[in-house]
Amino acid sequence: xxARGEARLAWLLIAxxxxxxxxxALFPLAWAIRxxxxxxxxxxxxxxxxxxxxxxxxxxxxDARLWLALAHTVGFAAVSVALELALGLLLALALHRxxxxxxxxRTLALIPWALPxxxxxxxxxxLFDGPTDWLADPLRAWIPIVLADVWKTTxxxxxxxxxxxxxxxxxxxxxxxxxxxxxxxxxxxxxxxxLRPALLVALIFRTLDALRVFDLxxxxxxxxxxxxxxxxxxxxxxxxxxNLRFGYGSAIAVxxxxxxxxxxxxxxxxxxAGLLEEES
Amino acid sequence: MAVAKLAVAVALVCLxxxxxxxxxxxxxxxxxxxxLGAEGELLAQQLERFMAEHPGIRVERRATPDASDQRHQLxxxxxxxxxxxxxILQLDVIWTAEFAAAGWILSLDRFxxxxxxxxxxxxxxxxxxxxxxxxxWFVDVGLLYWRTDLLEGPPSSFADLGGVVxxxxxxxxxxxxxxxxxxxxxxxxxxxxxxxxxHGGRILDERGAVRVDSxxxxxxxxxxxxxxxxxxxxxxVLGWQEEQVRFAFQNGKAVLMRNWPYAYPLMERGxxxxxxxxxxxxxxxxxxxxxxxxxLGGSLLAINARSEHPEAAWAVIxxxxxxxxxxxxxxQVGQYPPRRSLYQEGSGLQGRxxxxxxxIGQVIERARARPVTPIYSELSGLLxxxxxxxxxxxxxxxxxxxxxxxxxxxxxxRKDLGPEPEVMDDAG
Numbered sequence: 227x228x229a230r231g232e233a234r235l236a237w238l239l240i241a242x243x244x245x246x247x248x249x250x251a252l253f254p255l256a257w258a259i260r261x262x263x264x265x266x267x268x269x270x271x272x273x274x275x276x277x278x279x280x281x282x283x284x285x286x287x288x289d290a291r292l293w294l295a296l297a298h299t300v301g302f303a304a305v306s307v308a309l310e311l312a313l314g315l316l317l318a319l320a321l322h323r324x325x326x327x328x329x330x331x332r333t334l335a336l337i338p339w340a341l342p343x344x345x346x347x348x349x350x351x352x353l354f355d356g357p358t359d360w361l362a363d364p365l366r367a368w369i370p371i372v373l374a375d376v377w378k379t380t381x382x383x384x385x386x387x388x389x390x391x392x393x394x395x396x397x398x399x400x401x402x403x404x405x406x407x408x409x410x411x412x413x414x415x416x417x418x419x420x421l422r423p424a425l426l427v428a429l430i431f432r433t434l435d436a437l438r439v440f441d442l443x444x445x446x447x448x449x450x451x452x453x454x455x456x457x458x459x460x461x462x463x464x465x466x467x468x469n470l471r472f473g474y475g476s477a478i479a480v481x482x483x484x485x486x487x488x489x490x491x492x493x494x495x496x497x498x499a500g501l502l503e504e505e506s
Numbered sequence: 507m508a509v510a511k512l513a514v515a516v517a518l519v520c521l522x523x524x525x526x527x528x529x530x531x532x533x534x535x536x537x538x539x540x541x542l543g544a545e546g547e548l549l550a551q552q553l554e555r556f557m558a559e560h561p562g563i564r565v566e567r568r569a570t571p572d573a574s575d576q577r578h579q580l581x582x583x584x585x586x587x588x589x590x591x592x593x594i595l596q597l598d599v600i601w602t603a604e605f606a607a608a609g610w611i612l613s614l615d616r617f618x619x620x621x622x623x624x625x626x627x628x629x630x631x632x633x634x635x636x637x638x639x640x641x642x643w644f645v646d647v648g649l650l651y652w653r654t655d656l657l658e659g660p661p662s663s664f665a666d667l668g669g670v671v672x673x674x675x676x677x678x679x680x681x682x683x684x685x686x687x688x689x690x691x692x693x694x695x696x697x698x699x700x701x702x703x704x705h706g707g708r709i710l711d712e713r714g715a716v717r718v719d720s721x722x723x724x725x726x727x728x729x730x731x732x733x734x735x736x737x738x739x740x741x742x743v744l745g746w747q748e749e750q751v752r753f754a755f756q757n758g759k760a761v762l763m764r765n766w767p768y769a770y771p772l773m774e775r776g777x778x779x780x781x782x783x784x785x786x787x788x789x790x791x792x793x794x795x796x797x798x799x800x801x802l803g804g805s806l807l808a809i810n811a812r813s814e815h816p817e818a819a820w821a822v823i824x825x826x827x828x829x830x831x832x833x834x835x836x837x838q839v840g841q842y843p844p845r846r847s848l849y850q851e852g853s854g855l856q857g858r859x860x861x862x863x864x865x866i867g868q869v870i871e872r873a874r875a876r877p878v879t880p881i882y883s884e885l886s887g888l889l890x891x892x893x894x895x896x897x898x899x900x901x902x903x904x905x906x907x908x909x910x911x912x913x914x915x916x917x918x919x920r921k922d923l924g925p926e927p928e929v930m931d932d933a934g
Contacts, residue, residue, distance in 0.1 A: 269608075269880070363898065418910075451690065452892070
């Protein structure tokens with residue numbers, strides 16, 4: 227009886243949180259899924275809004291621009307996140323060792339991260355637009371994009387990793403040194419394994435952010451030349467808010483949701499496993 | 507009868523809303539349009555004068571975003587929701603077909619407007635399937651700016667671009683011969699339209715069939731591409747919109763520039779202009795199979811189909827499009843009138859515009875509306891991508907255009923807008 231009462235109280239207490247999740251997250255998601263099975267084109271109201279089953283998904287499957295945009299997004303995420311993690315780790319290690327001026331340096335390093343993305347994007351655009359014609363080149367246009375993203379978010383990764391480094395017990399390094407371990411061995415066998423949770427957190431945050439990249443590319447290249455740097459979120463924006471094709475746009479949004487959700491699930495499992503390992 | 511109905515409707519609305527103004531014999535119409543700076547002040551004055559002339563009607567202005575894309579989004583939301591509130595709409599010249607096909611705006615034929623004096627381009631942009639849905643308010647046209655100190659006259663053919671013009675640039679040590687808007691946006695389509703018209707091609711024909719893969723189109727796009735490859739135009743134009751292009755020309759870096767009329771007073775009077783007094787405007791060149799073409803921009807006025815007071819809304823539109831009001835607009839804010847009579851010698855505009863009347867008049871006369879189709883912006887979006895791919899060397903022009911044509915045909919078919927359909931139900 228007591229247990230049941232407590233369970234009821236528990237449900238009551240989490241009800242507001244649950245309710246807001248339903249209203250804010252689940253309802254719009256359900257609505258988007260519903261829309262994705264309809265033809266709903268605000269620019270062609272004479273077509274009505276009939277149920278068209280999987281036609282939007284069939285169109286998506288055959289839409290070369292969509293798949294290209296997905297490939298761009300995944301490629302961008304892989305390259306920029308790898309660079310950010312590597313650089314962030316280097317910077318964190320350096321800053322961890324540095325005794326003097328750690329505070330000011332840490333603050334200064336955060337400036338790019340605090341800058342609004344659109345401002346940063348315009349800054350990088352002016353750096354490259356004029357001195358080079360890279361923005362008109364389908365491959366080289368990626369260089370300023372990746373550079374801008376790395377410049378902007380490496381400090382964030384660095385900060386996360388620095389926090390991770392500071393939790394590692396100094397005595398472990400002493401023990402390793404007594405055992406005759408070299409610096410490299412210490413890094414591989416002490417630092418890296420203990421930094422793993424922080425690394426994974428940084429990886430998850432950055433990957434999910436990178437997969438949603440929008441404002442940076444919108445302001446830097448607008449997805450061009452042609453559609454050579456168009457990420458999936460920009461294409462979805464174009465379909466939904468410019469062409470006002472709510473049905474097809476929702477289908478794209480659902481596809482993006484599934485991809486991101488799948489990845490998040492994968493990461494959560496990995497992190498979960500990682501954390502459990504640490505504890506046992 | 508209509509008046510009686512109107513009076514009843516007004517009375518009802520006033521009863522329901524309580525009509526805050528206190529005058530229950532007054533009809534209120536709303537007009538959300540661009541209202542920034544001098545343009546906003548002028549409109550306020552014009553509406554004051556209108557209300558003095560029509561004591562029974564009050565016009566309420568609403569603030570809207572000035573960027574036309576954003577105003578479009580807002581209008582679509584309102585109209586799609588079926589509200590009658592914005593009575594008068596300020597349409598961009600490319601929206602008429604979309605709004606008319608959706609049944610969102612009233613055909614103005616019932617008011618029997620006098621269109622004899624209106625220029626053909628703006629009038630074409632106001633029509634859809636044989637009916638008039640809007641009245642032109644002011645127009646914008648693509649102009650070719652040329653340096654009078656470096657050339658003897660404006661280029662008369664496209665061959666001159668790589669010939670006389672490029673040589674003039676070389677002699678004077680200017681880095682570029684010709685600058686134009688080549689970024690992937692609507693401006694690129696307007697530039698293409700001008701090259702295309704000059705080669706005798708078009709994007710859609712009279713029946714609404716896609717013709718953008720014609721031989722003329724391939725020649726036009728190839729020429730644009732060649733101008734970059736041969737260095738007459740910098741590769742940077744592929745990221746340039748109006749302002750970057752103006753800066754290049756204004757800083758004396760190019761012999762020719764394609765731009766809109768707004769640039770003229772800025773370069774003529776601007777303290778930082780290096781070309782003041784050394785440039786003039788002309789129509790774009792053409793080949794023998796085409797004709798000089800200027801892309802048409804500008805604004806039209808239309809009435810919400812759900813408006814409770816279409817007659818009052820019409821009275822406002824009728825007033826704002828009178829020659830005297832257009833003249834004020836041209837003189838005070840430099841927006842060009844769509845009336846032929848105002849460009850004639852001795853009209854009230856003579857000597858009062860930034861651009862010499864005869865020069866702008868001959869271009870405005872040739873202004874060509876962009877394709878009139880309900881899905882213009884989507885078609886343009888597809889075309890922009892393929893044009894930009896060709897210009898940036900990702901595809902060759904013929905391939906890019908045939909791809910664009912195929913996609914545009916598919917899109918039209920998907921929206922039930924294939925070529926030459928029978929009369930469509932535009933009452934809905």
